[in-house]
Amino acid sequence: MIAKKIPKKPDVADNYKALAEYIAAAKEPGEKLDKFWISNCGSGETLGDLELALREVYAVRRMKPEITDKSYHMMVSFRPGEKDHLSEKDLKDIASAYAKGLGYAEHQYVAGTHINTDNFHMHIAFNKIHPRTLQVVTPYRDYKVLDRVSRKLEKEYGLFIDNGMSQTGNQGPRLSPSARDYEAQTWQESFQNHVLQHRKEILEHINGAETWQDLHKIVAEYDITLKKRGNGFVLVGPDGQGMKASALDRKVSKTALEKKLGSFKPPITEAGEKKSLPAKRRYKRRPNMRHPAMSPTWRRYLNMQKPVHKRRSFFQRTISNWKLFLLSEAYKDPMAMVFLIAQQEFLHMVFGDDKPTPVSKLAAPALATWREAGQWANAKSLNWLAASRSTGRGCRIDDKGNLIVPLKDANGYMQRVSIYAPDGKRMQIGNVKARGLTHLIDSRKQSDRGPVIFT
Template sequence: MIATKIGKKSGVPDNYTRLGEYIAAAEEKGEKLHQFWIRNCDAGTNIEDLDLALLEIEAVRRQKPDIADKTYHLVVSFRPGDQDKLTTDDLMAIEAEYAKALGYGDHQRVAGTHINTDNFHMHIAFNKVHPETLKVVTPHRDFKILAKVSREMEKKFGLAIDPGMTDGKERASNKLSPTARNYEAHTWQESFQRHVLKHRNEILEGLRKAKTWQETHEVLARYDISLKLRGNGMILMSSDGQAMKASQLDRSCSKKMLEERFGVFTARREKTQCKSKRCYKSRPLMRHRNTPALWRRYLSTRKIIHRQPSLKVRALRNWKMFLLMEAYQDPLAMVLINAHRELLSLSKSGTYRDLPFRHKTAPRISTKL
C-alpha cells in the first residue's frame, strides 16, 4: 500500500463538493466505482445520500471563511491482487485507521474505491473542519503517520508489503538500473542514478511540500535534476545527458501520480546552471587516500588536451581509461585500479552494497592489467 496526500493546487479554489462528486463518479477513463461510503454526516452513509451530505459538509466549512485549504485528500494505492483479499468492511476499517491516526476520526468525510485494470485504489476526502468544535486540523509530518498505518494494515490484512515515499526510507537504493551499473563499470565514476538515490530522502521531502510543477522543478534543480517527458512516462535527467525513470526514485514520482497532484505537465520556465554543493558532477566511484591527487591530474590533463582529436584524447574520456594509461608509470594508479576492481567485485556479489566506500588500507598491487 502507498498512501499519498494530494495537495491543493496553487491558484485552484478548494472545492470539496467537486471532489466528493469525483470520488462517487470515478470519472477517469477506464475507471469504475467499486465501493462508496460517507462518515459522520447526519444525511446518511450511502451514495444515495451524497447530495445532502455534501450540503451538510459545506455548511460546516462555511463557518471558516478565512481558511483557504479545508480539504485533506488522501489516495491509498494497493498492489495487484490485494483487492481480492479485502471485503467492504475491511476497506472501511482501513479508511477508519487512517482517519484516526491523522486526527480525523470524528470529521466528516467521503470515501470510495476505484478499479482501473490492476490499479485498485481508495480516495478519502476529509473535511479538515471539525463538525462540532470547528477546529481546523492539519496533521504534522503526516507522511510518517501514513507510513506507519500502511505497514500496520498490510500486516493485519495480509497484503503485499510496499514501502515507498511515505516511509522516508530508500526503496532498494543499492539496486541501480542496468544502464547505471554499466556506466560505473565502464568509467569507474559515480552514475547520475547513484547521485539521485544518495539524496533521495531530502529530494522526496522537498517534493512532498511542492504544490505546483514549477515548485517541483525548483526542488529537483537543486540537485542538477531536470524532469522531462519521455514516451508515456517521465524521466529525471542530468546536465550531461544521463537519465533514469522518475518512478525509480519513488512510485509517487510517476507521471500519473504527479499529474494527479499538479495537472497536465508543464516544463520548467527557466533553466539555470546548478551551483549548489548537491549538484551532480563527475567524481570517482571509490574514495581512496590516493584518489585526490590523481583525480586532479586527470581533470588537468583533460583540460589541456581537450581540443586535440588524438587517440589519447579519446582514451581519456573517462577516469577508468586514465588510470589504465597511468598504471605503467605511477604505482598509485595501479593501487586505485585494484581498489576499483575489488569494489565492483564486492558490489556484484552483494557482499558490499554501500557504495561508494572508502578504502582504509591499500589493496595488493597487481602487475596484471
C-alpha cells in the same frame, strides 16, 4: 500499499462538493466506481445520501468563512490482486485507520474505491473542520503519518509491503528535493546519488581521519570537495552540484567534524596553495536508467557536448542534457524511441504507479512521427484486444487510442515496443530482429490458466 496526499492546485479554489462528486463518479478514463461510503454525517452513509451529506458538510464549513483551505484529499494505491483480499468492511476500516492517524477520526469524510484495470485505489476526502469543536486540523508531517499507518495496515491485512520510510532506515538518507529535481529534469545521475552510492566506504575512511588534510584526501578520492558555506559544510562536485555534508551523515556535520579535528582548514600544499587531488572514483555524467544497448546513443550525446564542436547548430546547442537529447533522437532512432518509453516505465515503477495511462506528452510527438512514417503490418488476430486493451501491466495508450506494448528480453531490458491500432494493424519500433521477447499481460492472474504472456 502507497498512501499520498493529493495537493490542491494553487490556482483552483477549494471545492469539497466537486471533490466528493469526483470520487463518487470515478470520472477518469477507464475508471469505474467500486465502493462508496460516507462517514460521520447524520444524513446517511451511502451514495444516495451524498446530496444531503454535502449540505451537512457545508453547514460546518460555513462556520469558518475565514479559512480558504478546508479539504484534505488523499489516495491509497493497492497492488494488483489485493482487491480480492479486501472486503468492504476491510476498506472502511483502512480508511478509518488513516482518519485516526491524521487526526480526522471524528471529521466528516467521503471515501470511494476506483477500479482501473490493475490500478485499484481508494480516494478519501476529509473536511478539515471538526463538526462540533470547529477546530481546523492540518496534520503535521502527514507524509510520516501516512507511511506509518500504511506499513501497519500491510501487516494487519497481509498486503504487499511497499518501500516506505520505515523500510529505508538501514539504507541511509534519500535524495534531496534538489537532487530529485535534477534527475527528473535531465534523466542523469545527480552528484548526490554518486556520493550516496559510496556512503558506507566514505564514512569508514572519515572515521580514521586524524587531520583536516586527511579528510580532504579521503573525499577527493570520490571527486568531492568539502567547503564551508554559511553555518555548515557542503560537499561539492566537479560540475558545481552540491549537498549538505550533514545529509551524508551527522558525523560529517560542521559541529561533529570541528569537535574531532578542530577549526576548519582548507586543503593546502606545502607551498600553502590550494591543490586539486586526483579522484579514484570520479563523478561522471551517466543516465539514471541503464540499458545494454544505450552506449552508442550515450556516446553521441557526449560527443555533441564537447566544446570542440564549435559549428553546432542552434538546435544542437539547446540540447543541454540527456533528456532533451533522447527526445530529439527519438524521431529518427528506433532504439532512442524505445529508451524514451522505457524511461517513462522506469519513472512509473519508481513512483509506484502501474496505471496504464496515455503515453506521456514527451513521447507523443515522436510516436506520431513513427506512426506516420513507419511500416504497418496486419496482425494475425486482435479479437482479444477489445476486452484487454488496458490490462497489460506497463502498457500505455497513445493519443490515437493505439496500445503500446513494451517487449523485454530474459534480463528484463526493453528491446522493442509494439503498437497495435484499433483497426487491426501493428507496428514494431526498436530491435525488430530480437527474438524471445515477452510482455506480461494479465498481471493479476485473473485467467484460470495463470498469467498471460504476450510474445
